[in-house]
Amino acid sequence: MIAKTEENQLESDLPGSDNLYRMFFMNSLDAVLLTAPDGSILDVNPAACKMFGRTAEELCQVGRGGLMDTADPRLQRVSEEREVSGAFFGELNCIRKDGTKFPVEIASAIYKDAYGETHTSMIIRDITERKAIENALKENQHHLHEMIATKDKMLSIIAHDLRGPFNAIFGFSDLIVSEINQQEYGDVLKYAMIIKQSSQRATNLLNGLLQWSRSQTGHLLFKPEYMDMGALIIEIKELFIDSARQKSIRFVSKLPPDVPVFADKAMISTVLRNLISNAIKYTNAGGEIEISTEQNADELTVSLSDTGIGISNEDMKKLFRLDADFTTNGTQNEKGTGLGLILCKDFIEKHQGKIRVKSELGIGSTFFFTIPGI
Numbered sequence: 001m002i003a004k005t006e007e008n009q010l011e012s013d014l015p016g017s018d019n020l021y022r023m024f025f026m027n028s029l030d031a032v033l034l035t036a037p038d039g040s041i042l043d044v045n046p047a048a049c050k051m052f053g054r055t056a057e058e059l060c061q062v063g064r065g066g067l068m069d070t071a072d073p074r075l076q077r078v079s080e081e082r083e084v085s086g087a088f089f090g091e092l093n094c095i096r097k098d099g100t101k102f103p104v105e106i107a108s109a110i111y112k113d114a115y116g117e118t119h120t121s122m123i124i125r126d127i128t129e130r131k132a133i134e135n136a137l138k139e140n141q142h143h144l145h146e147m148i149a150t151k152d153k154m155l156s157i158i159a160h161d162l163r164g165p166f167n168a169i170f171g172f173s174d175l176i177v178s179e180i181n182q183q184e185y186g187d188v189l190k191y192a193m194i195i196k197q198s199s200q201r202a203t204n205l206l207n208g209l210l211q212w213s214r215s216q217t218g219h220l221l222f223k224p225e226y227m228d229m230g231a232l233i234i235e236i237k238e239l240f241i242d243s244a245r246q247k248s249i250r251f252v253s254k255l256p257p258d259v260p261v262f263a264d265k266a267m268i269s270t271v272l273r274n275l276i277s278n279a280i281k282y283t284n285a286g287g288e289i290e291i292s293t294e295q296n297a298d299e300l301t302v303s304l305s306d307t308g309i310g311i312s313n314e315d316m317k318k319l320f321r322l323d324a325d326f327t328t329n330g331t332q333n334e335k336g337t338g339l340g341l342i343l344c345k346d347f348i349e350k351h352q353g354k355i356r357v358k359s360e361l362g363i364g365s366t367f368f369f370t371i372p373g374i
Contacts, residue, residue, distance in 0.1 A: 031124040039064040042119065051126055053097040064122070069093035069101050078108065086110045094124065103131045165198035172198075211270060211343060222264055222350050226374070229259040229268070229300060233291055236272040240280060247285045254292035261300055262374045267347040271355075274340035275304045275367050282365070283308035299353070299373050305366040311359040319357060320345040344369070 025032055031048035035041050041060045049056055052067060059067070068075055072093045081088045087109040094104045107123045172191040179188055214220035237251055244251060261268075279289045287307040294301045311319070320341050348355045351371040359365035 028123075031122075031126075033059070033064065033122040033124070035064045035120045035122065037118050037120070048124070051096075051124065052094070058097070064120075067094050069095055078106070091127070103127050165202040168198040169195050169202070222267070224262050224264050224351075226260065226262055227265055229261045229263075229293060229302065230255040230257070231259075232265065232268060233272060233293075233302070236269055237276060237291065239273070240276050243277075243280050244289070247280065247283065247287075249280060249283055249285070250288045252288060252290040254290065256293065256295075259293050259295065259300065260374055261371060263351055263371055264347070267350065268371075271344045271347050271369060272302075274344050275369075278340065278367075279304055279306040279308065279365075282306065287364075295373055297373065299370045301368055301370045303366055303368050305364060307364040310361040310363050311357065311365055312361055316357060316359060320355065 025043075025045050028045055028047055031051045032045045033041055033048055034043040040063050044056050044059045048059060052059060054062070069092070074090065074092055077090070078088045078092065081090075087107075089105075089107050091103060091105055093101045095101055103126075105125045105127050108120060110118060110120050112118055172194050176188055176191050176195075179185060179191075211220065233255060234253065237253070241251075276289070276291075283289060283306045289307075290303075290305045292303050292305075294303070345355050348369045348371065353369060353371040355367065355369040357365060357367050
């Protein structure tokens, strides 16, 4: 191995070595800075001036610290690693003259010059474009994951949830035909009622799938309009009066006389239908469902509370998620698919709102959704 002093001597003896170094320094596409131990900048190349939007004199005036985003938590690691190993390589955020922050990749090393003085060299590369590509790839990966989850959910509903009602329709249709052939009509009405209920369930499932698929593919247009949320809640609630009466469930409404909103009536109607239907499904006979609204300057909150069976903390984490297969039967063995809440989340988010749930096993659940106020 050549001794350090010999190596320095060889370098100084190379013809035009200073010129070669200067040519590399001046023509590098990356920003190159030479700094002193106190952080002052000794020399910069044209790429650094272009990157930071400053002249060489301005860069020397602000120093190394004036180019770094001091709020970046990774900055502390730079000095720590440089102290330990004499070098640093990693990503940080820098600041241009106009105050804009941008991501960079920095290769920094401590060295001693021919006079024994310690300096730091920094090669800085703007990775804004690379980060944009990485973020786009992450977004595409997330979108692909959602598409796969959507496909799996639809296949699950088609394969399992739709098979049940259609099997019931076919099976009891055969029984009706058999009894009519035998002129035994005692159970025909009962079988016909089962066929009606199964047909209704299959229709609801297909309507839900149609709405959801149109939403996922962008074919369901968002058409907000000015309307009275209180009047819409009363209108949707009336659709479930008979269902609630069959389980002796009482509705309580706490609605002001006028609740103006700017929203898509069809989407909000779907949300309300799903939430009220679920509340009836999971509330025991003799229970209560309360619907209320609260409006402030920024948003309107709609709350729907029930005195039902409640949801465990573990199961609450599975709600509103495509990749979590969660559904449970109602208090009278009513069937569900889990699709309704996913559709609710999708529709509320189209309004730039949020939906959440608070629940306790054996006590009941409260679903909240918010949409921007007017």
